[in-house]
Amino acid sequence: MSLLEFTSAVFGWVYFLCWSLSFYPQSMLNYSRKSTSGTTVDFPLINCLGFLSYMISNYAFYYSPLIRAQYASRYHGLTPTVQFNDITFAAHGLLLSIICTSQYLFPRLWSFTPSKGNKPSRFILGIFFGCVVGVILVIFIVLSSPERNNPSGGGHAWVWLDAVYAISYVKLIVTLIKYTPQVLVNYKNKSTRGWSILQILLDFTGGVLSIGQQGIDSWLQGDWSGITGNPVKFALGNVSMMYDAIFITQHYVLYRGADGKGVEREGLLEREGDDERRIA
Template sequence: MGEEMASWNSLPLEVTYNIFGWTAFISWSVSFYPQVILNFRRKSVVGLNFDFLILNFTKHSSYLIYNASLFFSPVLQRQYHEKYGYGEMIPVAANDVAFSAHAVLLTAITLFQVLIYDRGNQKVSKTCITITSAVWLSAVVCVFVAWPKHSWLWLISVFNTIQVIMTTIKYIPQAIMNCTRKSTEGWSIGNILLDLLGGVMNYAQMAMQSIDQGSWVNFYGNIGKTLLSLVSIFFDLLFMFQHYILYPSNKIIASSKVDLESTAPLLNSSNPSQAEDA
């Protein structure tokens, strides 16, 4: 999303490229809804890691700041062209801004569900609080550093770096939580399947363009983005392995009495869980 399209040599490949691109965009956008729906149906967020939510909200908020600033600000666009050349296209499109805004909204709705639904004894960890506080404090410091010299392009690059870091670490708490509980109950697999589809379609889109242009610069020219996408796909596959192979039928009782701090699975055969599968 948001990258300049090169001239095409093959119309079929161009059509395929666009199909893959829109499939990725729609998959990633829709991927936020299964978790929201699951929480609503269960009236519980037990099993959904709160550290993941906080880190994810930080990631998407930072990315929204980056996208919206570069897309709407003539000053930032001028600084971008001065640095990279006036022949270069701004690497943010309207759909990038729309996606980021939508992601922030849906993540905020999920956080609101944490406040109104049963959450057991789950809470945000001190580690997550420390990381998030340090990230936003650093961002504030960068604002004051950029202000005197009007280094706005550098400043928004800081927010882009934040979203990269958050993307790298955000899934770790949920993966550990699933492992310690021996269950994926409360964590929507629909979210993961759609995210994986989006990631695969994104790579397929890049491959189509590379084949048509006879160059693989899409992959090695932006190695950071390529590796970041691989990290997301790795965690998607890990969650699928946990859900379908490791813990296919294990459930945790979704009750305020559940002590997830102790990470002990509660499997009471005499009182089976009534919660629905993720």
């Protein structure tokens, strides 16, 4: 294994750890505060759809001989740049998103105080069902194509690779809009109270390493089709980092010193403080 191959593997697993760990701070903060106030269910709810589609598409790119053959036919004999850690990350993200969503939709189950953010917005519901309908339509188009199972069907005919792309694009669409409701909530409240900045910092780090890994893999293959052939993975890192920059600016610059400053740290350490007071 060369130095670049080793670096790619390290980047892959470190970004997997950063992005995976980024799912925990918000759920932990909600649990410590016994409330989801200051945040909205839109983010974790649409994340469920995003990571489900991401898991399915990554699984197909990594394990399906037909999809890999059609990909190779379309991209000069190359293989998809999807790694096993991508599949693991997607499955883990789906599970944690479901858990976090349950804190909003079923607050009594968690002994939470109900808040205004427990109901999904029409905007997010529209995106949710619109994506589902779009994927179903593409699948029907592929089913009507006589070339759908052709391993070398990488030309103009509709093949199963196109259906996998349609599913993967759902994740891209979700990433483009999932942070917007929370950005607006923070702006309306002029505070980041209840919104975990730890998850944002971890997400930003993961985005940098994800793009770095894909760039190294494409360099090793000697062809940048590794990026153009898997635009979702490349776009995910860039879009996430753009939103992360907005949240970091809101937390540390725009609303610095607002009533939300330090709430996360206090909430996560609340139990420890209670224990110390009881001992004293």
